[in-house]
Amino acid sequence: MSVPVEQPRQSIWATPLSALGKINWDVALLVALLLIAALTRFYDLGSAAWSHDEAIHTHWSNDLYMGRGYIHNPIYHGPLLYHATALAFFILGDNDFSARVMPVLFGLVLLAAPFLFRQWLGKRGWVVTTAMLLISPVVAHYSRVDRHDIYVEVFVVLLALAIMKYLAARKTNWLYFAVAMLAFAFTAMETTFIFMALFGYFLASAFTFDWFNQRMPASKMANAALAAVFGLPFAFLAVILFILEKFGLWRDKHTPEGESAFDVAAFDLLLVLGTFLVPMGATPLFIKYGFAGINRLFGAALTTDPTDYAAVASIQASGLALVFFIVASAAVGLIWNWRKWLICAVWFYPIMLILFTTFFTNPAGIGSGFVGSLGYWISQQSVQRGGQPQYYYFLITLPMYEYLPYLFGGLGLLYILWRRSWKRAALFAGVAAFLAALEAYIWFTPGIVQPNPAAADAGWLLQNFPLFGGKDSLQAANFTVLLLGFLMPLFFALAYNPDDESTRFPTLLGVWSIGVLVLFSWAGEKMPWLNMHLAIPLSFVAGYFMNDVLRADWRALFKQGALWMALLFTLGLLVLAFQFFFGPAPLSGTPLDDLAARSSAIVAILIIGACTGGVVYLGMTLGLKNALRVLLVTLFGILALFTIRTTASAAYYNKDMATEVLVYAQGTPDVPAAMREIAELSQRLCAGNANDAKIQVNCENGKIKVAYDDDSSWPFVWYLRDYSNAQFYGKKPGGPFDAEVVIVGDANEAEVKPFLGNRYFKRQMRLVWWPAEDYKGLTWTKLFGGVDENGNPAQGFLQPENFKKIVRDIWFYRKYSYDLNSWPYVHRFSLYVRKDIANQLWQYAGVVPQTAVEDDPYTKQFVNDLQASATLTGSEGGFNNPKNMALGPDGSVYVADTNNHRIQKFDAARNFVKAWGGQGSAPGQFNEPWGIAVGADGAVYVADTWNHRIQKFDRDGNLLGMWGAFGDVGEEYDSNLMELYGPRAIALDKQGNVWVTDTGNERVIEFSPDGEALDAFGGTGARHCH
Incomplete structure (x- = not known):
């Protein structure tokens, strides 16, 4: 056997200067894209008003930073965000800018991730993917606010990278990296369970396909179908067979002596990741369903709520269940390879324990993290928080914001199958079209999942299949989304080829992108920020597709008229869109107006016809394949420009405006405006500059006293963090106020007003608002018009004039029939400023008399002490927040x-x-x-x-x-x-x-x-x- 001769390493001093100066254009391009991202993401970062959820996140992070600790609660997702934001506060101080620094930094990591996939995406594909993530409205918006989604997406994408790297080279370090990314993902957000279900499905199906293909090579399509449908259950069987093989109780006859069919990369990943996933997934499921069986069989009273630990017996039983699943999983891992598994465990468990317990200061975080993470969200599935329809992502948010990856990701899925066979692509497209039509019929026809007003029933599915329909029509409708889940195994069966490693990555992308569309649409809670989890895999698919589209000799194509073809196509498309959406309709006004409309339409038709003729002529010159390539690149560029405009609106211009569907439970600009007024009052009154030295002012650390209630606490609890004498009075104060400013939410206005008397000047402002949701409850009549359930004529959203108005006013301009000052979907608060100091602000000058304010007679009649006539102590355990x-x-x-x-x-x-x-x-x-x-x-x-x-x-x-x-x-x-x-x-x-x-x-x-x-x-x- 020949031994390779090791070449001596060349000193850097012996390297020619020309070689040192050689530019790696991939790296240079990545740096340029990241610089653009950093400039745009950090621009005006802290100016947007705080949303309800963001105030919670930053307030708890500030508590951790100030040494008041943090206690994990699965309602508010994983602990990573709070620790990361507290670290930002430690470095930069606690302010509106630093609170959002970490999401921006993680967003930059996300933008860099496609560069690491370039061996699969290609040298053009990774650039396209990064560019799409850079201009993505959803990614841009939610990487500039302190939410959990950007954190988990970074770790999920890097987990996908580790899976692909390990499958390609089976280097152990990538296995360890995958486990670490899994741990960080779990500490970021519970959506990790969805991603792991999809990655687990891909790995299990790939392993199963390989297994059957080695034994039945002539039945490849049958093997593909078996793997796609039964991959996950077969993976569990494979683990059992593996253990039996390890102990000599079973041997695979199809494998040569001394070898094992389980000694493959896909099985390694399945087993190792599974041993860390199973305890977190199986424990809450066993508590919910297994404890119910134990209670019935043995008359026990164990809780079936994985987040309820009121009884000691339930805590002990839940702890035993968790320990059992951890020990059982560890045993499987040690049997597989004790040394490698222990190293994986050293990566996984310290990350989980440190973050969920906040460096071991909160031992209860073990239960809330390992059990409550999935347990809480299982209990919330039936709540349907937000009440969004099942078509929320398919028909509303993705077409409105992420239309670029939505369209080109869909084309990319068909292209992946087309590369194997046009028949596979046609089959998938046909099944997808059929299921989409079936879903539309189910969703929009009253009496199936929606209530039928005419028949006064709850819907056929809910009446006949209550197990699937749940408690309400919305749950039943969400269940039907799972019909679309059939597309995932179908795609796997059509795309994956165990004999061709190049099919591995596109198959993973297909499973990932189809799976998130289906599972997030099925999940009870559908929210705008979850669109990020859909847009990212679709962007990867689009990047993979565009890599091949861009692979051409463009100089030669330009010489053959490709640039003219692109310009003519763009002109024709823009004229068509402008004429349809913005052009005047014939017979819509005076004869003169009608003549102008007809003339405009004729000119548009002539231009479109000329452009079409030119495109056809040049397409014949270029050939069908190159013509399609030019048209796709042109369409991609047009939509990219529109996407940049959409991003500018969603992430910058309208970043906290309810005209954006992405804005949900968002603090309005009135809140920071009110805080600026309060800060100005503090500066004037607490610096000795008050106009009247006799005014009594409650100053502490240069801040006036501000009282606020529970209805306005989010987001004011964050804004008032530096007001050390801020007074939180809940729903009702204990007596008259002496605070310079009192903030009252609408819900408590009637209770609080008697305590304010006539001593305060009031301004009503907007606290939190929501987008318009007219898209809910769509039916065929609401879509296309007709006769409603009362027999009256009804206009449809998709009737030409209405559709034009929706696209023009809402999609393009974000204009609604009501302006922001009269926005109906808003929760308000009142800002009360003491009359004796209100004239210190120009906003109130001239409105309030400069005379002294009389004492409020209510304060003299206020009784400080009330004697209770009776006390109710309740049964064992007393009361807990009686309402x-x-x-x-x-x-x-x-x-x-x-x-x-x-x-x-x-x-x-x-x-x-x-x-x-x-x-x-x-x-x-x-x-x-x-x-x-x-x-x-x-x-x-x-x-x-x-x-x-x-x-x-x-x-x-x-x-x-x-x-x-x-x-x-x-x-x-x-x-x-x-x-x-x-x-x-x-x-x-x-x-x-x-x-x-x-x-x-x-x-x-x-x-x-x-x-x-x-x-x-x-x-x-x-x-x-x-």
């Missing part, structure tokens, strides 16, 4: 013990009688009952808030009936009266009818005592009665 109480006709007192999920009854002497309920959704159980009322006959009515229903009991707690199910009716406040959205309060009138505040639907509904819907009033915005 309401009611008095029975016999003097009995009923208390809604909200966070204990029960009702407690006391007799007329205030002695405890009984309690009933318990957390759950079964009849007689509650999920945070907020409201309670008692009728003249002693019947007890309970607003079972988060079960979205009303329950009726007799005076002893026996269930008499219940009605209601979850539903978000949008602006149709007088429709679907049996659909409730978090009912909060309940009252009875003299006739015994039941009045319910359907809070989430912003209406009040009147029911009969037996639950028959009688009437409703209210609705969203100032246009309706409140």
Whole structure:
């Protein structure tokens, strides 16, 4: 055997200067793109108002930075963001700019990631992918706010890189890197479970395909189908066979002696990543479903809520379940390769433990992290938070913002299959079109998943398949999205070839991009920031596709007229779009106007015809393949320019405006404006510059005193962090105010106003707002027009004039029928400034008299001490955030013990009688009952808030009936009266009818005592009665 001779290493001093000066153009281009990204991402970073969620994130991060600690709560996702933001505060101080620095830095890492994929994306594809991520409206917007999504996406993309690198070369360091990325992803956000399900599916199907292909090489299509459908269950079987083989209890006859069929890279990744994923995924599932079986079999009372640790027995059982799955997984890993697995564990568990426990200061973080991460979001699946329709991503957000990767990613998926065979691409396109049509029929036809107003039923699917439909029509509609999930195994079967490694990466991209579209549409919570998880894999697919499109001799094509073809195509397309969307319609005005419209249309037709003829002529010169290449590049460029405009609007110009669908529960510009006024007052009053030295001012550390309530706390808790004498008074103050400024949310205005008296000047401002959501509840009639359920003519969104108006006004200009000052989807607050100091601000000068303010007589009548006539102590465990109480006709007192999920009854002497309920959704159980009322006959009515229903009991707690199910009716406040959205309060009138505040639907509904819907009033915005 010949031994290669090692060449001596050349000294750098012996290297020619010409070689040292050689430019690596790939690196230079990456640096240039990252510089552009840094300049645009850091520009004006801290000026946008804080959203509701962002205020929570930065406030908790500031607590950690200030030494007040951090306790992980899965409601607010993983701990990584809070530690990263606290680190930014440590380096740069806590301010509006530093709070958003880390998302920008992680966004730059994300933009650099395609460079690491260049061996698969190609030298052009990685540039296209990075450029698409640079100009992406969703990525740009959400890498400039302090949210979790950008963090998890970085680690998920790098995990995909590690998977591809390990599959290509099987170098152990990439296995360790994959485990580390998995750990960081789990500490960032729970969407990691979705990504791991998709990556796990790809690895399991690839391993299964290879397995069957080695044994049945002649049945490749059958093997592909088996792998695509049964890949995941076969992977579990393979692990069992592997263990049996290790102990000599089984041997594969198709494998030569001394070798193992499991000694392949895909199985390594499956087993190693699985041993760390299984404890976090299996434990909460076992608690939810396994404990239920244990309770039935043995009469135990273990919790089936993975986030409920009220009972010691439940904590112990949950801990034992977690330990069991960790030990079992570790045993499998040690059997596989004890040395490598231990190194992986040293990477995974310290990262998880350090961050979830905040450097071991919060031991409970072990449970909330390892069990609660998935457990909480399992419990939230049925809540359908946001109430977005199942077509939210498919038809609303992606076409509005990410139309470039949406279109070219879709074309890229077909191209991946076309490279193997045009028949495969045609089959996939045909099935996709059929499923899309089927989904549209299911979604938009009343009576299938949507309620049918004419028949007054809940929908065919919900009536006949309640297991799949869940509790409400929205859940049933979301379930039907899984029909589109068939496209993922179909794509895998058509794209993957175990004998061709070049099919591995595009197959992974296809599974990833199709999978996120389906699973995020199926998930109960659909929010605008989750669009990032859809846009990124689609951008990778588009980059992969465009790499091959751009692979041509462009100099030769230009000589043959490619540039003229591109210009003619662009001109024709722009004229067509301008004429359709902006041109005047014939027969829409005076004869002179009509003549102008006809003339304009004729000129447009002539130009379009000439451009079309030129494109066809030049296309014949170039050939079909090159002509398509030129047209695709031209279309890509046009859409890229429009995308840059969309990004400028979404991430900069309208970054905190509700005219953007990406803006959700967003603080309005009024909030920082109010803070600037407060800061100016502080500067003038606390620096000894007040006009009247006799004014009494509460100054501390150069800041005036500001009082705020629980309805305005987010985002003001962040803005007031430096106001050491800020006063948080909850829903109602304990006495009259002396603060210079009082902030009151609309919900508490009536309670707080008596404590303000006539001593304050009021300005109403906007606190948080939401985008318009007229797209909810679409039907064929709402889309194309016709006759509505009442027999009246109805206009459709897609009728030409309406469609033009929507695209022109909303999609292009972000203009709505109401302006921002009268925006209906807003929550307001009032800024109260003490009259004696209000003239220190020019905004109030001349409005407030300069005379001294008389004492408010209310302050003299205020009683500081009230003596309780009776105290209710409740049953064992007492009360936990009781929201309401009611008095029975016999003097009995009923208390809604909200966070204990029960009702407690006391007799007329205030002695405890009984309690009933318990957390759950079964009849007689509650999920945070907020409201309670008692009728003249002693019947007890309970607003079972988060079960979205009303329950009726007799005076002893026996269930008499219940009605209601979850539903978000949008602006149709007088429709679907049996659909409730978090009912909060309940009252009875003299006739015994039941009045319910359907809070989430912003209406009040009147029911009969037996639950028959009688009437409703209210609705969203100032246009309706409140």
